[in-house]
Every structure is written in C-alpha cells, then in structure tokens.
Amino acid sequence: MKNPPLPTPSLIPSPADVSWGDDVFLLPAHGITADFGDLARSDRSRLVRVMSFLPPVDAVQPGASADLRFELTTRVVGAEAYELEVSAAGIRISGSTADGLHYGLQSLRQLLPAQAFSRAPLGDVRLRTCTIQDAPALPWRGALLDVARRFFPKRFLLHFVDTLAAHKINRLHLHLTDDQGWRVESHAFPRLNSVGSVRAASQVTHFDEEPETDGTPHGGFYSSSDLAELVSYAADRGIVVIPEIELPGHSGALLASYPEFGPQDESRSVLTHWGISNSLVSPLPEVQEHLRRLLTEVLAVFPSPWIHLGGDETRLGNWERDPAVSEYMRREGIASVGELFNRFMTDLGAWLTTQGRVMVMWDDAFANSPDDAPPAVVTCWRGTDVARQAAERGHDVVLAPVFPTYLDYYQAADEREPLAIGGPITLEDAAGFDPLDARWGDEVRSRVLGMQFQLWTEMMESERHVEYMAWPRACALAEAAWTGRPAASTPGFLDRLADHLPRLAALGIEYRPLDGPHPWQEAGTGRRHHRVGLPIAEIRGALSQAAEDGATAVSLSGERLDGRS
Numbered sequence: 081m082k083n084p085p086l087p088t089p090s091l092i093p094s095p096a097d098v099s100w101g102d103d104v105f106l107l108p109a110h111g112i113t114a115d116f117g118d119l120a121r122s123d124r125s126r127l128v129r130v131m132s133f134l135p136p137v138d139a140v141q142p143g144a145s146a147d148l149r150f151e152l153t154t155r156v157v158g159a160e161a162y163e164l165e166v167s168a169a170g171i172r173i174s175g176s177t178a179d180g181l182h183y184g185l186q187s188l189r190q191l192l193p194a195q196a197f198s199r200a201p202l203g204d205v206r207l208r209t210c211t212i213q214d215a216p217a218l219p220w221r222g223a224l225l226d227v228a229r230r231f232f233p234k235r236f237l238l239h240f241v242d243t244l245a246a247h248k249i250n251r252l253h254l255h256l257t258d259d260q261g262w263r264v265e266s267h268a269f270p271r272l273n274s275v276g277s278v279r280a281a282s283q284v285t286h287f288d289e290e291p292e293t294d295g296t297p298h299g300g301f302y303s304s305s306d307l308a309e310l311v312s313y314a315a316d317r318g319i320v321v322i323p324e325i326e327l328p329g330h331s332g333a334l335l336a337s338y339p340e341f342g343p344q345d346e347s348r349s350v351l352t353h354w355g356i357s358n359s360l361v362s363p364l365p366e367v368q369e370h371l372r373r374l375l376t377e378v379l380a381v382f383p384s385p386w387i388h389l390g391g392d393e394t395r396l397g398n399w400e401r402d403p404a405v406s407e408y409m410r411r412e413g414i415a416s417v418g419e420l421f422n423r424f425m426t427d428l429g430a431w432l433t434t435q436g437r438v439m440v441m442w443d444d445a446f447a448n449s450p451d452d453a454p455p456a457v458v459t460c461w462r463g464t465d466v467a468r469q470a471a472e473r474g475h476d477v478v479l480a481p482v483f484p485t486y487l488d489y490y491q492a493a494d495e496r497e498p499l500a501i502g503g504p505i506t507l508e509d510a511a512g513f514d515p516l517d518a519r520w521g522d523e524v525r526s527r528v529l530g531m532q533f534q535l536w537t538e539m540m541e542s543e544r545h546v547e548y549m550a551w552p553r554a555c556a557l558a559e560a561a562w563t564g565r566p567a568a569s570t571p572g573f574l575d576r577l578a579d580h581l582p583r584l585a586a587l588g589i590e591y592r593p594l595d596g597p598h599p600w601q602e603a604g605t606g607r608r609h610h611r612v613g614l615p616i617a618e619i620r621g622a623l624s625q626a627a628e629d630g631a632t633a634v635s636l637s638g639e640r641l642d643g644r645s
C-alpha cells in the first residue's frame with residue numbers, strides 16, 4: 081500500500097515546470113551511490129565540491145544502478161537548463177552543461193529538509209517523486225556587494241556566494257574601489273594597499289546631519305590568493321565574479337595613494353565621509369598607461385569576461401580647472417570635458433577589448449556618449465527608461481534601478497527599522513519588479529541581459545546588517561531574475577517564501593522576519609537610530625528626469641554634477 085503523499089516542497093526561484101508524483105524515494109543517511117556518467121573529471125569534481133549537503137557519496141561505474149545519476153545530454157536545451165527527476169528508483173539530474181547539472185543539485189537541495197542548508201548531516205530523507213524542467217529566463221542574475229565602503233572578511237564573501245548560488249544568482253558584482261577604500265591587492269602599486277585600503281574613521285551621521293565620524297580606523301583588502309579562491313569557489317557554483325574598479329570618479333582611495341594620477345597636485349586622503357567626491361582620475365596619456373598596468377593586474381585575478389569600470393557620478397568640472405588637461409584638450413582638439421570623458425571611457429573599453437574582455441559601465445557614462453560609441457554593457461541604475469535608451473543604442477543592459485533593487489533602502493516606513501539610506505523599498509516592491517517591461521519591443525527586450533540587486537554599504541556596519549537588508553527582498557529579485565517576471569505574479573510566492581525562510585536560517589543568515597525586525601535588529605535610540613532619509617519617490621523622480629535629460633553625472637538627489645544645466 082502506498083504511503084499518503086508527502087507535502088510538496090516550495091522552490092525559490094520557481095521552476096519553469098514541476099509535476100509531483102505520489103511515490104517516495106528514500107535517501108539513506110548512511111550514504112548514497114552516484115553515477116557521474118561521462119562527465120569530464122573537472123566537472124565531476126566541481127559537482128562533488130557542492131554536494132556536501134548530501135549523505136556521503138560513493139561513485140559507481142557509469143551505467144551501474146545508483147541513487148543519484150548525472151546525465152550530460154543535448155536533449156536539455158540551454159546552458160543553464162536542467163531536468164531533475166525523482167522516481168521510486170532514484171534521482172536523475174540532466175543538463176547539457178555542468179552549470180545546468182549544478183542548478184539541478186541546487187533544486188534537489190530545496191527538496192530536502194531545511195537542515196540541508198546547515199552543516200549538520202541529514203537523517204534518512206523520504207523524497208516525494210517529481211519531475212522538474214527548468215531554465216532561467218535571463219542570463220544575468222546578479223548581486224552587487226560594496227566592499228569599498230565596508231570591508232568584509234573573505235569568509236563572509238564565501239558564505240554570501242553559497243547563499244547566492246542557492247537562489248540561482250550567477251553574477252557577483254564586487255564594488256572593490258571607491259573614495260572610501262581600495263580592496264584589491266596590487267604588486268605594481270603597493271601604496272594602494274598601505275594607503276588606499278585604510279581610512280582614519282567612518283561617518284556615522286545621516287546625509288542631512290552635521291557630519292560626525294566614529295574616530296575608528298577601518299580597512300582591509302583581499303590578497304590575490306583570497307580573490308583567486310573566491311573566483312574559483314564562485315565558479316564551482318555557477319557564479320562569475322565581476323570586479324569593479326571605479327574610474328574616473330569615485331577614485332579617492334586611488335588618488336590618496338597616488339596623487340600624481342589626479343589632475344591637480346593636491347594632498348588627498350581616503351575619505352571618511354559618504355557622498356560624491358571631487359576625485360577624478362586624470363585623462364592624460366601617461367596616467368592611462370598606469371591605469372592599464374593596474375588593470376592588467378586585476379585581469380590576472382579575475383577571469384570574468386566582463387570588467388566594470390564605473391563611470392558614474394563624475395564631477396567633470398575638475399578636469400576643466402586643470403591647466404595640463406586644458407592644454408591636452410587643445411592639442412587633441414577635444415571640445416568639451418564631456419567629450420573627453422567619453423574618450424576616456426571609450427579608450428579603456430577598447431583596450432579591454434584587446435585583452436579579450438568587455439567593459440561594463442554605469443548608465444551615467446552612456447548617457448552622453450556619441451551614437452557610434454562602441455558597445456559596452458550598461459548597468460542602469462537611474463530607472464528602466466534609461467535602460468531602454470541604452471538598448472536602443474545597441475548596448476546590452478543590466479537592470480539595476482534604485483527602485484526596487486537598491487537594498488540599502490529601508491524595508492518599511494517604520495521607526496523600528498535600523499539605519500538605512502532612505503526609502504522605503506518593501507518586500508512587496510521587490511516582488512512587484514518586472515524585469516521585462518511589456519511595453520518594450522523585441523529589439524529592446526533582446527538586449528536586456530538581466531538584472532541585479534545592489535548592497536551599497538555606507539549604512540551597513542556589519543555582516544549581520546548586510547544580511548538583514550538583503551534577505552528576503554533578494555529572494556523576490558532572484559525569483560524575478562530566474563523567471564523573467566515579477567515574483568508577485570509567480571504562483572504562491574509569499575507562501576513559498578515563508579517555507580523558504582528556514583533554509584536561510586539554516587544557512588545562518590539573519591534575515592528580516594516578514595513581520596518586521598527582531599527586537600535585537602531594531603534601530604534603537606543610539607547613534608544608529610532610524611532617520612527618515614531620502615524618500616524613494618523623490619529619488620526616483622529626480623534620477624529618471626536626469627537620465628532623460630542626458631545628464632552624464634547626477635547625484636542621488638538629482639543634482640547635476642557635469643556642470644551643464
């Protein structure tokens with residue numbers, strides 16, 4: 081006689097197609113056999129490295145009977161697609177690539193009790209039979225982590241990667257440099273680490289308050305071997321780590337280390353406060369030479385096809401004021417600093433092409449570029465309309481609009497919410513995000529590589545706070561990235577999310593409970609008390625207006641920084 085059917089597990093992100101059977105497969109705690117078929121050795125060991133959530137695995141000869149069978153087959157179409165079948169006889173995962181098979185494993189993990197997300201061994205597990213056919217709607221499903229404003233130890237990055245992989249995120253955009261810190265080891269430019277990786281203190285006040293700092297030094301950087309480890313750990317989990325080296329603005333830590341890379345020879349320090357600075361790397365050819373040497377080191381550590389070079393929030397007026405730059409412009413017949421800025425980005429992009437890489441830049445850098453600018457990937461933060469414009473001009477775009485993908489904004493308009501930059505952006509807002517605007521034509525849609533959520537860390541002092549801000553809103557955005565539609569429109573999202581939270585807990589993540597912060601997560605009355613901050617409606621309006629006007633540089637409050645009106 082058959083057992084009554086087991087409960088149906090909830091999956092996040094939602095698979096394209098699932099059908100549940102009434103049978104059961106027993107996964108024994110003492111160990112399982114696995115048939116790796118004709119997988120290459122390297123793919124096989126890659127999968128084994130992410131299979132630690134399963135009972136101990138004994139590999140068997142291909143074709144022998146096995147509890148778990150991997151099948152590499154072109155029958156499953158799509159580089160990240162997979163099929164997962166649980167029958168009474170065993171589990172089969174099929175895909176046309178190791179990436180696809182890896183996603184099959186990630187889904188299998190969600191069929192197990194939440195304990196499979198902890199490091200404790202599983203007991204015997206009764207799995208309900210099912211067939212899942214699944215593939216992502218979007219090839220770029222990303223997360224940005226700002227380690228420049230706040231350095232987090234390597235172990236946190238590795239754990240973050242685990243969590244991203246569990247949500248089938250495949251890009252980690254590491255914001256490695258900014259005015260407040262430089263976080264990549266450099267052998268060619270050692271002052272980047274001795275000077276650029278430390279700041280004297282960190283601002284603790286909010287934007288419209290009298291600036292005050294904590295008086296405590298902050299810093300750190302990742303060694304080349306830390307980064308190599310991160311890159312390979314992420315690659316095992318289908319994640320490409322995309323480094324961002326901010327140029328020519330947001331470059332205060334670079335200029336503090338090497339003032340001669342800046343336009344004026346003035347003394348500088350790594351900034352202790354937040355906001356948009358005057359730092360602007362010089363566009364002169366001799367500086368470009370140094371930059372290429374520096375970037376060559378970065379390329380050696382990051383095999384990513386994409387390299388992010390920033391290009392946002394540049395106060396171009398600083399070039400105008402530098403006689404050497406004016407002289408260079410005259411010599412080269414460059415009419416405006418806007419044109420010079422475009423040439424700066426274009427030259428770096430062209431050089432990256434010779435290195436076999438593609439430049440990624442923020443949409444500010446695209447906004448004023450000539451129609452024949454070489455294609456780059458544009459990260460669109462000032463709304464989805466600027467994404468449409470960039471796509472129409474032939475660029476591939478990644479959607480990263482402030483609303484609702486900036487997870488440094490409050491999760492509710494509630495004084496209990498811990499310090500954030502402004503807001504609110506609620507879970508419902510994140511769940512309502514549609515990555516493929518129905519009004520866009522096929523041409524534009526085909527240029528949308530995907531989307532990413534952003535964790536800027538000016539207001540996030542600890543790993544605990546990063547996790548609080550990220551989850552569960554990022555679950556909703558991961559759902560949208562995988563399915564290509566708003567999480568709120570996929571079946572039973574909120575119920576599935578409620579079932580999913582114990583997995584986050586098992587991973588050790590201090591997410592925000594659905595009904596608000598735990599008492600120990602609240603803002604309190606100390607220096608991290610709740611401030612109203614920048615209201616999201618105003619920011620959205622100001623940013624999209626500025627993007628529409630073709631502003632190359634604009635602050636969060638909509639202030640134009642490019643000296644044009």
Ligand code: TNX
Binds near residue numbers: 393537636
């Ligand atoms: C804008 S988006 C920035 C970041 C800040 C963030 C704070 C972008 C390209 N620049 O430098 O950290 O807002 O929300």
